[in-house]
Amino acid sequence: MKEVVIKSIHEIAVGSFLLYFKRDFEFIPGQVIGINIGDKEPERLYSIASGNADEDIIILFTEKDEGYLTPRLAKCKAGDRIEITPAFGNFICREDEAFFIASGTGIAPFHSMIKSGQAEGKILIHGSRTISHFYFQDELTSLMKDSFIRCCSSETGPGIYPGRLTKYLTEQNMLPADRKYYLCGSAEMVVDTRDILISKGIPYENIVAEIYF
Numbered sequence: 001m002k003e004v005v006i007k008s009i010h011e012i013a014v015g016s017f018l019l020y021f022k023r024d025f026e027f028i029p030g031q032v033i034g035i036n037i038g039d040k041e042p043e044r045l046y047s048i049a050s051g052n053a054d055e056d057i058i059i060l061f062t063e064k065d066e067g068y069l070t071p072r073l074a075k076c077k078a079g080d081r082i083e084i085t086p087a088f089g090n091f092i093c094r095e096d097e098a099f100f101i102a103s104g105t106g107i108a109p110f111h112s113m114i115k116s117g118q119a120e121g122k123i124l125i126h127g128s129r130t131i132s133h134f135y136f137q138d139e140l141t142s143l144m145k146d147s148f149i150r151c152c153s154s155e156t157g158p159g160i161y162p163g164r165l166t167k168y169l170t171e172q173n174m175l176p177a178d179r180k181y182y183l184c185g186s187a188e189m190v191v192d193t194r195d196i197l198i199s200k201g202i203p204y205e206n207i208v209a210e211i212y213f
Helices: 070-074 104-115 137-147 165-170 187-199
Strands: 002-013 016-022 032-036 044-047 056-062 081-084 098-103 122-128 148-152 160-162 180-185 207-211
Touching (some): 016 070, 044 056, 044 104, 180 187
């Protein structure tokens, strides 16, 4: 573990935050770091949301009332110190063409991949309960154009698919079986989405998942 100094922290939607600190290490898009606040509790893992050439590391998190770390992180301010581990993990896309499927803060590793130059040949599907929780949506819309699909279960708006991402996938009849499908989100989303993809002929080995708790 090493100490880093928070540059800034912003609440970007109700209960959702972006935390920034200076990048002084290399990482592969899709990797995670452990974060702690100087005590003996085990570190919690967060995907890096920034591009691998960005000046800062960005961490996206939501405050959990019952959580140990996120309520404390949400109260941090510029100049405060946190502890981090080196970057690690194998949720890494090496294919030219793939599907990225995320719910909630599971968008973080895909934002990192896309910011790092991996937008071409990818389809990004993001599910959220509210439009305000489509994190990075302006930037992703600009980078991904029609390859960015937002599925919202409780609100409607221009360019928004009205329903859960699992409903959207269920309605798709031409999902290519030779592509990799990367899933990141809650355990429920990952299990349900994996079942849908397999039912549509996607081989199990072509589905790569990372669960957010």
